[in-house]
Amino acid sequence: MNHRLLRAVLTLALSAMALSLSGVSVAAAASAKEKEFNLDERKQKQPWLWETSRRQKIPPVKNARWPLSPEDRFILHRLEEAALPPAPAADDRTWLRRVHFAITGLPPSREEIRAFLSDTKPQARERVVDRLLASPHFGERWARHWMDVMRYAETHGSEGDPAIPQAWRYRDYLVRALNADVPYYQLVREQVAGDLLEKPRVDGGVNESALGIGQLRMVLHGFSPTDSLDELVTFTDNQIDTVSKAFLGLTVSCARCHDHKFDAITQADFTALYGIFSSTRPALIDVNVPERQKLHLDRIAALKRELRASLAAQWLGSVDAAVTALRAWTPDPKKQDGPLAAWVRLSKKAPEPWAAEWAKLKAQDAERARRLEAFRAQAAVVRWDLRGDDYKAWTADGAGLAGGPSAAGDFTLNVEGDAAVSAILPAGVYSNLTTDRHRALLASPRFTSEGGKLWIRLRGEKARARYVVQNYPRTGTIHYKAEVTSETDTWVSWPLDYWSGDRMHLEISTLADPPLEGADRGRSWFGASEILYARDGALTPPSGQPSLVRLDDAADAAALAERYTEALRRAIEEWRDGKLDDDGADFLTAFVRLGFLPNKAADLPLVQDYRRLEKEIPDPTRAPGVLEGSASDAPLFVRGNPKTPAQVVPRRFLEAIDPTPYAPAPGRSGRRELAESLTASGNPFVDRVIVNRLWQHLFGRGIVATPDNFGRLGELPTHPELLDDLARRFRENNGSLKSMIRFLATSRAFRLDSHPSVEAAAADPQNLLLSHYSSRRLEAEAIRDGILALTGKLDLAAGGPAVDGGAYRRSVYVRVVRNNLDPFLSAFDFPVPSACRGRRDSTNVPAQSLGLLNDPTVARWADDWARRHATLDPDAAVSRMFLEAYGRGPGPTERELAKAHVAEAGLKSLALALLNTKEFIYVR
Secondary structure (H helix, E strand, O other): OOHHHHHHHHHHHHHHHHHHHOOOOHHHHHOHHHHOOOHHHHHHOOHHHHOOOOOOOOOOOOOOOOOOOHHHHHHHHHHHHOOOOOOOEOOHHHHHHHHHHHHOOOOOOHHHHHHHHHOOOOOHHHHHHHHHHHOHHHHHHHHHHHHHHOOOOOEOOOOOOOEOOOOHHHHHHHHHHHHOOOOHHHHHHHHHHHHHOOOOOEEOOEEHHHHHHHHHHOOOOOOOOOOHHHHHHHHHHHHHHHHHHHHHOOOHHHHOOOOOOOOOOOHHHHHHHHHHHOOEEEEEEEOEOHHHHOOOHHHHHHHHHHHHHHHHHHHHOOHHHHHHHHHHOOOOOOOOOOOOHHHHHHOOOOHHHHHHHHHHHHHHHHHHHHHHHHHHHOOEEEEEEOOOHHHHHOEEEOHHHOOOOEOOOOEEEOOOOOEOEEEEOOOEEEOOOOOOOOOOEEEOOOEEOOOOEEEEEEEEEEEEEEEEEOOOOOOEOOEOEEEEEEEEEEEEEEEOHHHOOOEEEEEEEOOOOOOOOOOOOOOOEEEEEEEEEEOOOOOOOOOOOOOOOOOOOOOOHHHHHHHHHHHHHHHHHHHHHOOOOHHHHHHHHHHHHOOOOOOEHHHOHHHHHHHHHHHHOOOOOEEEEEEEOOOOOEEEEHHHOOOOEEEEEOOEOOOOOOOOEOOOOOOOOOHHHHHHHHHOOOOOOHHHHHHHHHHHHHHOOOOOOOOOOOOOOOOOOOOHHHHHHHHHHHHHOOOOHHHHHHHHHOOHHHHEOOOOOHHHHHHOOOOOOOOOOOOEEOOHHHHHHHHHHHHOOOEOOOOOOOEOOOOOEOHHHEOOOOOOOOHHHHHOOOOOOOOOOOOOOOOOOHHHHHHHHHOHHHHHHHHHHHHHOOOOOHHHHHHHHHHHHHOOOOOHHHHHHHHHHHHHHOHHHHHHHHHOOHHHHEEO
16 A cells, blocks of 8 residues: 555544544534534424424315314315225224223223113214223322333332332322313412412312422432432433423434434423422421311411410419429439439538539539530531521421420420420420421431531431432432431431432431321421531530529538529519520429429329310321422533533423523422423423323324324324314313313214224224224233222222232222332233323233233122122023123023033133133224
8 A cells, every 4th residue: 555545544544533532523523513503404404393383274185075073174174185085984983992992991880881872862972082081090090101101119219228208199189180180270270389379279178289290209219318319310310201292293302412312402401301300308298288287277276375475474473382392303313414413423422521522513604604615616518507597598497386386484284194295405406396297307408518526416206317319309328318206306317428429408307298108107396406517527516505504602402402593583574574595494394394393294284275276287298399498500510420510401392482581589490481491382382292192092002103202203193284273273272181082082083883894994904094993912000990889899999008909999009119010900011100101101011911821810790790790690690691791692502611611610711711811802
């Protein structure tokens, strides 16, 4: 080879290698200008999609008698263009079974079949559709469709597979909303920002709208990830992916690392949405309306003010008796600190060592005060005093925190038992000032870890505290929590060196109310006052309580008793006048808890009033959700790596639709604004996507066959004008799902037989032109529910916690445990709930027949079915079983074969045989 040519080739090769190593190909470099992302050009590649839908001109047809609705004309027009005849109408029995499964997911009963076949009046089919739409089982059927889209699950997966607390409430919310025909636009708003709506839907004292955000919690979570930022990006990506596919039919998450390769979606679009969703925090929320959450708060507060004045008067008259009781008291010798420690340690001492012991106590108190002052004064990353204005920067959720911080001297009452007052409290934030049944969660602003050590001062009953790294809701190997049960303040601490550089916040909650891993074990409360995040953690706070802080000097036991008398009288007066300090609160509490002061509930009518009111306070209605807190715009991630941030992108909607940045209120994520963008009439996707989903569930295939992807990698619509016309009709009808389903289910297209003509089978084997109804296998739930309906034991109770797959409840109520999905449903393509799944697989595999034939649960159900007909003669039993299974009677040959089988193997065997047929698990 010519040396000059060889040098040129090597130069080109080395240049190509260098470009390749830098992540840029030679071809990309040569055509970079050509391939530069252009939003308008991308939109022009799918002009029909990015323009708002509009009513279409109804096309002409030759056979004007065939259409029953304008939409039928769109279908017939295309068939006539292709010279394909539509199939004849399906027979009544076939249509009835089809429409029953489509709308309620249950087969028609013998009585329903008989009633329909005997109804000879006009519009008999319309009446059936109306009856089914009015059935409570409509919501159960269509909620399950939507649960696929929102990747509904009741656990988070990964190691331990922790439960998503109260996840079933989101499922029941869907059922109720669909049965009530809540407008779709309202449902969209609720599932993005239902907790933030100015006028939420309320039913039975529950904020129904707030239940919608439960879908934001249906994400996967790893176990104690070492890279919590990556975990945050992963589950936020999943939220964006689900919302964008569900409501827009767009794959926005494909733009996490770069501009979308095919659609008019920029990386900045992903980042804008990331800023919205990452500005929320996983939480367990109370969906009781505010009036229920705050029931009796004001009345009990007023009652306590009155009680304080009454008790103070009684106690002032009982000071001498209280000190007399102190003199007779036999203390616990192990209690060597606190307000009564001086009496414990000195009251029995001889005069000789008295002065030395007193001096020792004073020195201990002084050393404790010095250590506490030094601890508080040390260099800190951040510190908060929740007794003052610092509290305002925190996020408080729950009726237990409705009053904010309280000054020293507030007090709690026992809800049962002989004692009335439980404690006089130092200044702080307490969740139990009204009742310890109130829920409470207190979360700090976000801060950046710089190593060192974090300290929280807490007291409570089964109080929970944890640090939260990058919104990760679980605890684990390196994500610590603390559970505190202490009547006095306790310092809880964690080292944070591992998390240097990570964004984090603190959460303090009642036992049942962390976002995950809470325990609803009755009453719980917490009190918090100080948080100090020390840079090096070398200094520690002192433990215990001071001993002499309220006492003047005393030289002997008699003088000490007098000092206690003076201190107690002064403390009661300060309490009465609202001037008590923290040490005074602990001092007074010591006398109350030991029974030295009058404190019998039976002698205090106000306490009886309190207990009556406390019993009327409703328990929280907990549900999965999110909280607003420390909201901010997010930086664009270079090549999708969150550790290489670039420019900050303001929170907004997709640029191709509306590039205007949101201006949410401080601390607000922007979810409320996003909900409005999603449902705006100028959004070209929202109507098309939902109408396409409805069409798919009725006809087996969407007008766009990829319901979660309307982009360039998705399928083109088979009837774009029909889709647009339906979308516009849907918008004009205020997003009524039931009205659209009725419109489609009463069409001529839905009535067609499932057998194509010879011409259609040859020219359109996939039935894209809808010349006939497409036979398809039932979904897993419809198969299982169909079997249960045959047993006569189907439990049609609505709602409530999930059940095992062997129960007789409808399949929508079977628990969805990510690491242990129901095997029967899984055999029939129940979706793995990890991502939006608007279209299920429909396989035909041996495991399905094996399950129907050999599954012990199916065998039990078959036996139940057979027993229902055991008293009938074989001929009548065969007739009934065929009618119940297929909606028709047996043919002559079928009847004889079935009777022979019963004679040989029994009715249970026949039941299993009937279940193991295509006719049972298919609609046609």
